[in-house]
Amino acid sequence: MSSFTERAVGRSVARKDGMGKATGKALYADDLTFPGMLYGRTVRSTIPRGRVRAIRRNFDADGFTVVDCRDIPGKNVIALIENDQPCLVEHEVRHVAEPILLLAHADRERLLAADVDIDYELGTPVLDSATSGVVFKHIRIQKGDVDARLAAAERVIEGTYRTGAQEHVYIEPNGVVAVPEDGGLAVYGSIQCPFYVHRALVTLLGDAVNHVRVVQTETGGGFGGKEEFPSVIAAHAALLALKSGRPVKIIYDRAEDMVATTKRHPSIVRHRTGVTRDGRLVAMDVDVLMDGGAYVTLSPVVLSRGAIHAAGPYRCDHIRIAGRAVMTNTSPNGAFRGFGAPQTQFAMEVHMDRIAEALGLDPVHLREINALRPGDTTATGQVLGSDCSALETLQRAVEVSGYAEKRAATDTGRRGVGISLFYHGSGFTGSGELRLASRAAIELTERGVQVLTSSTEIGQGTRTMHAQIVADALGVPYESVEVAQPDTSRVPDSGPTVASRTCMVVGGILQRAATEMRQRIGDSSPAEYFREHGSLRVEAEYEQPEWIQWDDETYRGDAYATYGWGCNVAEVELDPVTLEVRPGRLTAVVDVGKAIHPALAVGQIEGGSAQAIGYALLEHVVMRDGAMANGQLTNYVIPTTLDTPPIDVVLVENPYPGGPFGAKGLGELPMDGPAPAIVNAIRSLGIDVREIPALPEILLRASARAPGFAIAGQRKPTTAGR
Amino acid sequence: MQFTLNGREVDVAAHPMRRLLDVLREDCELTGTKEGCGEGECGACTVLIDGQAVVSCLVPFAQVDGRDVRTIEGADAQALQRAFMDHVGAQCGICTPGMIMAAMSLGPDPTRKQMQEALAGNLCRCTGYEAIYRAIGEAKRANRRTPLGVESIG
Numbered sequence: 001m002s003s004f005t006e007r008a009v010g011r012s013v014a015r016k017d018g019m020g021k022a023t024g025k026a027l028y029a030d031d032l033t034f035p036g037m038l039y040g041r042t043v044r045s046t047i048p049r050g051r052v053r054a055i056r057r058n059f060d061a062d063g064f065t066v067v068d069c070r071d072i073p074g075k076n077v078i079a080l081i082e083n084d085q086p087c088l089v090e091h092e093v094r095h096v097a098e099p100i101l102l103l104a105h106a107d108r109e110r111l112l113a114a115d116v117d118i119d120y121e122l123g124t125p126v127l128d129s130a131t132s133g134v135v136f137k138h139i140r141i142q143k144g145d146v147d148a149r150l151a152a153a154e155r156v157i158e159g160t161y162r163t164g165a166q167e168h169v170y171i172e173p174n175g176v177v178a179v180p181e182d183g184g185l186a187v188y189g190s191i192q193c194p195f196y197v198h199r200a201l202v203t204l205l206g207d208a209v210n211h212v213r214v215v216q217t218e219t220g221g222g223f224g225g226k227e228e229f230p231s232v233i234a235a236h237a238a239l240l241a242l243k244s245g246r247p248v249k250i251i252y253d254r255a256e257d258m259v260a261t262t263k264r265h266p267s268i269v270r271h272r273t274g275v276t277r278d279g280r281l282v283a284m285d286v287d288v289l290m291d292g293g294a295y296v297t298l299s300p301v302v303l304s305r306g307a308i309h310a311a312g313p314y315r316c317d318h319i320r321i322a323g324r325a326v327m328t329n330t331s332p333n334g335a336f337r338g339f340g341a342p343q344t345q346f347a348m349e350v351h352m353d354r355i356a357e358a359l360g361l362d363p364v365h366l367r368e369i370n371a372l373r374p375g376d377t378t379a380t381g382q383v384l385g386s387d388c389s390a391l392e393t394l395q396r397a398v399e400v401s402g403y404a405e406k407r408a409a410t411d412t413g414r415r416g417v418g419i420s421l422f423y424h425g426s427g428f429t430g431s432g433e434l435r436l437a438s439r440a441a442i443e444l445t446e447r448g449v450q451v452l453t454s455s456t457e458i459g460q461g462t463r464t465m466h467a468q469i470v471a472d473a474l475g476v477p478y479e480s481v482e483v484a485q486p487d488t489s490r491v492p493d494s495g496p497t498v499a500s501r502t503c504m505v506v507g508g509i510l511q512r513a514a515t516e517m518r519q520r521i522g523d524s525s526p527a528e529y530f531r532e533h534g535s536l537r538v539e540a541e542y543e544q545p546e547w548i549q550w551d552d553e554t555y556r557g558d559a560y561a562t563y564g565w566g567c568n569v570a571e572v573e574l575d576p577v578t579l580e581v582r583p584g585r586l587t588a589v590v591d592v593g594k595a596i597h598p599a600l601a602v603g604q605i606e607g608g609s610a611q612a613i614g615y616a617l618l619e620h621v622v623m624r625d626g627a628m629a630n631g632q633l634t635n636y637v638i639p640t641t642l643d644t645p646p647i648d649v650v651l652v653e654n655p656y657p658g659g660p661f662g663a664k665g666l667g668e669l670p671m672d673g674p675a676p677a678i679v680n681a682i683r684s685l686g687i688d689v690r691e692i693p694a695l696p697e698i699l700l701r702a703s704a705r706a707p708g709f710a711i712a713g714q715r716k717p718t719t720a721g722r
Numbered sequence: 723m724q725f726t727l728n729g730r731e732v733d734v735a736a737h738p739m740r741r742l743l744d745v746l747r748e749d750c751e752l753t754g755t756k757e758g759c760g761e762g763e764c765g766a767c768t769v770l771i772d773g774q775a776v777v778s779c780l781v782p783f784a785q786v787d788g789r790d791v792r793t794i795e796g797a798d799a800q801a802l803q804r805a806f807m808d809h810v811g812a813q814c815g816i817c818t819p820g821m822i823m824a825a826m827s828l829g830p831d832p833t834r835k836q837m838q839e840a841l842a843g844n845l846c847r848c849t850g851y852e853a854i855y856r857a858i859g860e861a862k863r864a865n866r867r868t869p870l871g872v873e874s875i876g
Binding site for chain 1: 747752753754755756757758759760761763764766793794795802803804806807808809810811812813814815816817818819822834837838839841842843844845846847848849850851852853
């Protein structure tokens, strides 16, 4: 083996894609052109529910390719979990902006000017999740005897908490180019999960093509918004390319992207919690409702993760969590960083502050006595190991943020401070990783070593971090490791790039592949081996740790191999006249197991926290008649530089022995904590807010409730009764 | 239309009411300038016209007649680019060219507030802006030893 000893893991090495991005040379979907390329467009429904009676094309058909549901050679579905979502409407319309007809033309002006009239038979839409009679998925988690313990509890505290939809606002909208090639089809695009798109296209196109190839282009942000949705836009471009025989590009403009694509599931969570007078949680009864939108898409698994996290990082022997995801006539809601857990942990963490208020306890003390410790069991009965850091992150955050002094200084009624404690399961839930059976490979080349996975670089640093893991496991310089562009014809299926699994799970498979390669090449350096023997490819598959036990029927067992842990302290400043809340400094103490690349890890925490600050205070999806009414960046506001406070990140490294170099998942973790910490900071000013986004209107209503809310040790807010 | 593009005199035939963004990307094949929203909110399409940062999605091509246009491809921004690389100021990278063009107007040793104001029209959804401030702070450090910033990356 080579004598190379310098390690890459743990250092903030130069990211593989850094210069390409800083110089503008990196190529995104819209930067690609192909000879003879047409532009594609989707004609969409304008009603939330009904049937299509007639379609009239009021344009000169010259040069147009037109596709409707009859042009689909295979199955008219977007293949995912239930296959209930059609690619193109046949008769029934279930939401505004549902795709009905596809057009392509070489001239974009003519394409956009083409007028299509659609006659509908109107139906009555279901727009309120609480009254929906169609349940996509029920989940029930049961531990101990909740009813008996609630009945016997010294105090029972109840509450209902709401979270709104959230739009991903990746700065690059969805986009793909479909290109006919050798009897088959290649799709290049802004895609998180190339094999999801591959499977959807194979189902859609059937025997009409001899192969499908999906290639990820540089991707301008995903956050879950390019997890399942790209199958839809890719299907549309593919159908147009197949019919026209020419490359077809579809790039959404911002309005189409916001109105037609997925959003974070809105939620309503009810808590009923039995406690002792000194603050121990004795029984928790939790009801979770998520609005799935018009089709099943990923709602069952979003609900699953949300439900599993709904009891928060707390010890309690008697827990019941009942969850359901229901249909409404809106665009399907889908994957978004955190995947259900930000919603349920928002509810839990605000509820914890309400328990503290009711008992007259300090919110930190309440969390300290209830935080999960190694040896405790979670709601699903998972016994936690030494990689549990709830208490440590809590104590560090209190210390580094100066929480106690700031909390004591909230008397002015303007500056508040709040706290949240949270956790996030790494990788797919339960037996999900076993079913995925992900594979990853490394290959010797004349230049060095190449990493082959379907994990996508969407900004989070996949290429860099995978190269670091392989470099150290193989004992070669980081610079000699290249990472192949994900192309389904070249790379093994490493599972989707989601669920905080890319470092811990796929990185772990790569580490094993590299270790095996190191054994196989023996004393040679990779370059020597290549010169003597030619290329060598080693592929490894996910192996589940033997101790993991999970029962999908009862939802009992080890829900995740490990968890990331975090604590946020948020400061806010309230304008007593406008009731606007300005976020102040946010402290984030997070246990990531091992920071493979500290600067990337910090970047994930900072960026995720900023997205969560927007979720808490600014990002309001206004729904009108089943459609997003503010589908523009002018009136759907995400945090700008001026809205984003300083974010202090402290990384804690309590390793997970099963992760590469001890790493846990971290991408979603920062989405869970800031919203409840901010709302708890507003609550520290005496305003009874229980929902997000915490807009001034919400604060005004909450202030009106304030007289009944005034409790010992808390001043009535100056805004009460205005 | 005759104008100066990245330091070279050019003559580009395009409809005067087309968006400068489209003319740059399609007619001039300079795809480093990105479109994020098409309504002047996100700043991904920021370029310099006569040294001023503007959003090219809101500029009709006619307005660049006789002017000096700079895009990321021709920007004298190596120090910023290197620092964005070193400090992970770019994650997904789609806002990065616009962010760098907007940052070029900042003087040496900018304060956090000056950076926030200069970049207020440039949205980033990945970083929370902190790494961008670190990168710009490094690139604009008054006593930088070398303009190319060859300090070690680790």
